[in-house]
Amino acid sequence: MTTTQATPVRPAPAAPATARRRLRPGRLGVHAFLMAVSLAFLAPLLLAVYASLRPYDETSEHGYFSLPRHLSLDYYRQAFTDSGMTKYFVNTMIIAIPGVLVTLFLASFVAFALARLKMRGGLVLLMLFTAGNLLPQQVIVTPLYIVFNRIPLPYWMSDSMTMFDSYWAVVLVQIGFQLGFCVFVLANFMRTLPKEILEAAVVDGAGVWTQFWRITLPLCRPALAALGTLQFTWMYNDFLWALVFISDGDKLPITSALNNLRGQFFTDYNLLAAGSVIVALPTLIVFLLLQRHFIAGLTLGAGKG
Numbered sequence: 048m049t050t051t052q053a054t055p056v057r058p059a060p061a062a063p064a065t066a067r068r069r070l071r072p073g074r075l076g077v078h079a080f081l082m083a084v085s086l087a088f089l090a091p092l093l094l095a096v097y098a099s100l101r102p103y104d105e106t107s108e109h110g111y112f113s114l115p116r117h118l119s120l121d122y123y124r125q126a127f128t129d130s131g132m133t134k135y136f137v138n139t140m141i142i143a144i145p146g147v148l149v150t151l152f153l154a155s156f157v158a159f160a161l162a163r164l165k166m167r168g169g170l171v172l173l174m175l176f177t178a179g180n181l182l183p184q185q186v187i188v189t190p191l192y193i194v195f196n197r198i199p200l201p202y203w204m205s206d207s208m209t210m211f212d213s214y215w216a217v218v219l220v221q222i223g224f225q226l227g228f229c230v231f232v233l234a235n236f237m238r239t240l241p242k243e244i245l246e247a248a249v250v251d252g253a254g255v256w257t258q259f260w261r262i263t264l265p266l267c268r269p270a271l272a273a274l275g276t277l278q279f280t281w282m283y284n285d286f287l288w289a290l291v292f293i294s295d296g297d298k299l300p301i302t303s304a305l306n307n308l309r310g311q312f313f314t315d316y317n318l319l320a321a322g323s324v325i326v327a328l329p330t331l332i333v334f335l336l337l338q339r340h341f342i343a344g345l346t347l348g349a350g351k352g
Contacts, residue, residue: 092327099123099321106317122321130307130322136329139300141214142289143282146221147275153222154229154274155267159259161230162237163245173234176227184224188291191220195292216292221282229274236270237263272340280330301326 098111100118109116126132157176161169195210205213244266245258253262264271286302293299308315308322 092324095320095323098317099324101317103315103317122318123325126308126318126322126325129318130304132301132304132322132325134297135299135301135304138214138298139283139302142217142221142300143279146218146225146282147278149218150222150225150229150278151271151275154226154233155264155271156259157226157230158233158237159263162234163258163263164255173231176230179227180224180231184287188287191216192291211292212294212298213292214298217288220288220292221285225278225281229278232274233267233270236267240266269340272337276334276337279333283330 094111097115098106099122100120101115102117102119105116106113160166161173166172192211195216198210199208200210200213200215202208205215207213210216210219240263244262248258248262283300284302286300289298289300289303296303305319305322305326308319
């Protein structure tokens, strides 16, 4: 009796390099263009960091684009201590954190009602929210200034006994102006969610609150993270409303701390650059922490037809 020995199966040869996807000249041009645009946006920041590490005498003599003779972090220590940034950081967090949380909370309610509940005039209401973002902020500065001076508050809420010269005024205006944009984004995002999920929840006896809080809101995490990053950046960097509605210098946000680094007769721009880099760090940290959700919120639905 003869036995046959099975021949081993050889793996298929790898595809030749020529069969792989080649980088076309057009794609090279797109990549070169995107790199150039990125460098153009990063150039001011990189120049500020570079200037903050060099003494002012050196840059005034050799220019900002010269090779460094001496690099140090002394300007960062001086900028943080001379401007009193700790106090201004706390003031900014008092404004930005409640403003972001309340804006997203209210916007999610309204967006759910417009996107998931059949409401009469829902489209008109969404258009009104969107149109509110087109109103220039400077147009209502004077009316709001008059109104806030006439709204009384107890002393434990405002030492001025009015809405003016309090954090409440700045937070309220930030929420009012940012709410429309968040409603517009969240409403359109919720419309992309599968309707079958909520229909199955309704069959299982889920009420409106359960549909919103336990089903829809967790699915909106990428959109909420993206909006939270944008809203924190906008409220953190805002200076107009605080300058108009707060008269006490000790209540001003971090953007006003840079004014303390400007001298009456002389301004060390390297010191000012170090202060600007310190002020920009919290927004960078927030973006890095929420980067994964931020990118997911921007790209989700991009492949849908």
